[in-house]
Amino acid sequence: MTQNYQHILALEFAVNEINKNPQILPNVTLGFQIYDSYMNPRWAFCSAMHLVSPKNIFIPNYKCEMQEDLIAIIEGLDSVSCQRIPNTLNIYKFPQLLYNSAPLRMDDTQTFPFYQMVPNEAHQFRGIQQLLLAFNWMWVGLLTAEDISLEWIEQVVVPEFAQNGICFAFTEIIYTAGIGDGAIQIWTRIMYCKIMSSTANVILFFGDSRYMLFLTGVLSMGISKDANENSKGKVWIFTAQTELKSYGNTLYMESHLEGFHGSIGTAAHSKEFTGFQEFIRSKSPLSTEGDFFIRDFWASAFHCVFPNSALLKLSGDNCTGEEKLEDLPEELFEKHITGHSYSIYNAVHAVAHALYDTYLFKSKHRRRMEGERERSVQPWHLHHFLKQLSFNNSAGDTVSLDQNGVIVAGFDVINWNAFPNQSFFRVKVGKIEPQAPTEEILTLNEDALVWPRGFHQLQPVSLCNDPCHPGFSKRKKEEKPFCCYDCIPCPEGKISDKDDMADCSQCKDDHYPNKAQNSCIPKVRTFLSYSEPLGMGLAIGGLSFSSITLVVLVTFIKHHNTPIVKANNRTLTYILLFSLLLCFLCPLFFIGQPQKVTCLLQQMTFGIIFSMAVSSVLAKTITAVLAFVATQPGSRIRKWVGKRLASSIVISCSIVQAAICLFWLLTSPPFPDADMHSVTGEIVLQCNETSSSMFYCVLSYMGFLAIASFTVAFFSRKLPDSFNEAKLITFSMLVFCSVWLSFVPTYLSVKGKYMVAVEIFSILASSAGLLGFIFYPKCYIIVLRPELNNREHLMRKNYGRSISVPRFQLPNPVN
Incomplete structure (x- = not known):
């Protein structure tokens, strides 16, 4: 060679x-x-x-x-x-x-x-690992010579590569000992088919120049007229033991190097030293004495013949000795x-x-050795x-050896360019520094790299399967190497922002996944505000109903001496209207950015005011029933009928609710909070009620009062309309109970600011039900039919009915 x-x-x-x-x-x-x-x-x-x-x-x-x-x-x-x-x-x-x-x-x-x-070859595998990782080559083939320690491959190389996510598509051993010519022909065909059919586009070769001879023969199988012209070829990675050489026509088949075009190899670090090129140019078989190799080399390199040459198989013109070494192509003699x-x-x-x-x-x-024989x-x-x-x-x-007698140096990364005429040259594209930190071991000039021609100068891909794109994570395939996997979408609420993520990750609390689940988007801070249509509509609704309630209250005060106002305890009517006025204004505490004061007042004012309103309705119903019972001859209940009973009912019922709210405030008061997780893409600013049980205790007590009012009113609904509001209260409490019974499932099914909106709507709807069903008929008579608002008409209307109610004079306390 x-x-x-x-x-x-x-x-x-x-x-x-x-x-x-x-x-x-x-x-x-x-x-x-x-x-x-x-x-x-x-x-x-x-x-x-x-x-x-x-x-x-x-x-x-x-x-x-x-x-x-x-x-x-x-x-x-x-x-x-x-x-x-x-x-x-x-x-x-x-x-x-x-x-x-x-x-x-x-x-x-x-x-x-x-x-x-030369540096210890074992150290260069750290650089080869970094090379594979730099190009994301995770699926590679491995060819190793028979005299390379398989134990070393299995227990050192494979685990170290696996730790970095690299696995081998196949591992083949090249045998040379005891193989005849025919067996080698068969072996090369089998090996060629295995290499080219593999999905791995990168092949690692562990072996020296002796095995490179056989590998060249393997690739020669594909360089023929009937070869698949669409084949992309493979990217070969050689270790420092291997040198790409032109072997000419081997014993077994013609040698071809074109299949190694674009290969990457490592080599012991080298650098041109002074005077070597001039020394090469001075070499000639005519002027060199004592060089017993130059004539044979000259004849082989220049394809000429010297007289009495030992290379009998060579033929050609006679060697003149005036040929120049620098004129030889790189595949015959490397000048560098x-x-x-x-x-x-x-x-x-x-x-x-x-x-x-x-x-x-x-x-x-020398002095210490005097008297001894000079050695x-x-x-x-x-x-x-x-x-x-x-x-x-x-x-x-600097040339120095470490404690193990190994030179302290690195490796050069070589890119081989080969051509159909068997010519080739090598280009240094990087270096490997074994003593450097892991992330700095490999230095590579990717722009200088040349890839096999089938890849059209695009970086080759060598993966077991297509990479998992962002938004997906890997799931290992059964009975396949670990770098073969399926891609599954990230579960809801998680993302993957890189290719081939082993698992999806959660976004930060103040971010949420985008639709593709490949990045996190900052959440929007939101709350039920006056500036948005929903908050503005609810606020206007509350103010409108409060205005109507105020008008009704003024109307009743203005006509306070009329019979329809006097009926069923005028004081309770005023308390109910005032409570409803506050109920309609209560939602204003719920709209807007939560503050410490508003959070403390929201549920407390709502619970107490609504309890006052419902207890007023309950008191009106009980008072009306007791009033009719008291008019019967010999009744002992007459002494209980009056303002004292009504006030006691309202005060006692309201005090119980106030006690529940006070206990809530003392044990776990509500406070402003940010809900990061309920609504995707939003940070909901809300009041944290701290204790759901206390909130539902407030609702439950209010529901108890409403059901009690509805029950009493329902059983007394057939009493004369002119003297009590039982029928009107029945319908109003039916609406009230329906609203708050539907509130609970609706409240639990919505999230974010819509929970607040549902509660406000329930407050307005239930309050409007009480206002409308109880006071609309009376306002109609007071404003539009004043002729009906007199004692004679009311007495005549009721006593004209065929019901068994005795004639009596309505006691003054009811007024």
């Missing part, structure tokens, strides 16, 4: 830079040997054994050449080799520096037998420094600085200084 040649150039550049700098290792020359792992654990182990063997002789653990001392090992192994070979080399205590990601394990704090020149090459460069400088510190330490303690620097001497390593490289970055 020609892209990997940059790793060699980075190694060579770093070594040359150190050897030319007398400030780093004076009188010491660094050299290097390169061994290939061939992406095979057995070959990698064989190469490792060559490191501890004499030059050109494979005899492990035998050393005979003092001038080529092995001081450190820089490794870039695949996952399988990375878990085995370092332990073998660790026997010799060689410092081992890893320039690609370490294998994932359950305990990411475990100390590995090497120094990691990659994360792995940057890590190799830092690894070489780390070894040089540790070696320098070792020599410096030995020179400072040369050994590989294990570097460990102490590598653990305390800190220096600035030529790119201006």
Whole structure:
């Protein structure tokens, strides 16, 4: 793979830079040997054994050449080799520096037998989580290599993702060991169908470049003439272990990279260091000595042939050596420094600085070592200084390792752009800082992102189902992953103002949900006011009826000596009319914004005044009945008939109601209050009665008086009309009782200011019933038929009836 040649150039550049700098290792020359792992654990182990063997002789653990001392090992192994070979080399205590990601394990704090020149890959998953959350990708697929710890995936990755609401549509493992060519063809077809048929538009891939080869083959299934042209493709997310490379024609099928267009990957942080581009431009097979890779690379990259080339399968024109590396496309050779090459460069400088510190330490303690045999620097001497390593490289970055031997650095976020001609280039679109707070781990330039072509540069959506819009909440689907859910409307009185709310929430007390139940609207403060039609109408009605009552009272006072006024106790008539006048004015306490005084007076004045009016009616009825009974010969009741009895009834009945109201005031007086919940969208300013039982006690007592009046009047309704009002009182009390019996269910069924309006209406209607049925006939006679308002007419009318009532002289007390 020609892209990997940059790793060699980075190694060579770093070594040359150190050897030319007398400030780093004076009188010491660094050299290097390169061994290939061939992406095979057995070959990698064989190469490792060559490191501890004499030059050109494979005899492990035998050393005979003092001038080529092995001081450190820089490794870039695949996952399988990375878990085995370092332990073998660790026997010799060689410092081992890893320039690609370490294998994932359950305990990411475990100390590995090497120094990691790239950040711990486990830390980048916090950044990947933030990346998924930033784009609201909650439904993703997962492909993982067979040598990645499945235990780590199941017990670390999946739960951490789940805590952030991310779940996996599928989890598939890529196997390579023991699979023949035919089985791989079948496997790639099955895998392609599974990936493309999934509703997840985002796929996470955990694996290194060795597995990337097979993944490229999977996507090659879809890049054909008969492929579904309407397919949007998938957004691939790669970890730092993976590098997108052009593999050419693989052993199994033709490689295609177009399916990875728009992919997002993480890579170890890199930065261009001074002089590297000039070093690349200076490379040529004609002018470079000692580079055993350049001829093979040159032939593969420029598709030409050198005489006596070992690459027998290549064909083409002869290589001139005058070709330029900068002319090669990115898919063959990346000119900009990659994360792995940057890590190799830092690894070489780390070894040089540790070696320098070792020599410096030995020179400072030379006196203490007098008498001892001078000993040369050994590989294990570097460990102490590598653990305390800190220096600035030529790119201006600080290179230091933590207590676990892992470099303190972040990751770059890479966006890959691939094209049908197998060319591609990468763009840095962000970075991941593992040491930053959770909300600041990921920094992303979304405007620079390029998405797969099927999405037409619109941000892809990867959800199990459409999101729940505001006004709805989520409900989990049975036997489905937790991020698959149904959307149900918010219950009445609750809202959800964001997508995918787990539950609806209540508005504040002074707000209420709008019709769509996706926001809260401030409630309107309301009360029964004089400015609105309802309040104005009730106020005018009360004043009108009070005016009529006043006219009736003046009329009765003006004609106080007429028989119709004298009948049935003139004093009680005046008390009743005055009580009705106050009853019609009583609603004025109920209209307008509630105040402390009005709240105290509302129910109290209503209860006492109405009790006075009803007790007056009761007294008139009882007095009339007793008057007729008293006229019978030998009756002993005559002594009870008079003003004293009537006044006693009115006063005693009113005192009982006043006592109930006084007890109410002393125990739990009403006060101004704001009802937030009764009426949707309104804050009802009202008087809080504090005690419903006391309110209904007032009504019940008033009802008791009304029923008593109605009962007495009903049984005495056939007495002569000229001497009593029993029939009129019967009809008036029937209206009165009907109004207040219908008041209770109506009052309980309405809310807000309409409760006040219902009570006012009941007050006016019942009072008007008393006024109309009792006093209208009398006013008619007094005003319009005065000729009928005389004693002779009344006596003649009543005694002309065929009823068994004895002749008698009406006693004076009744007048």
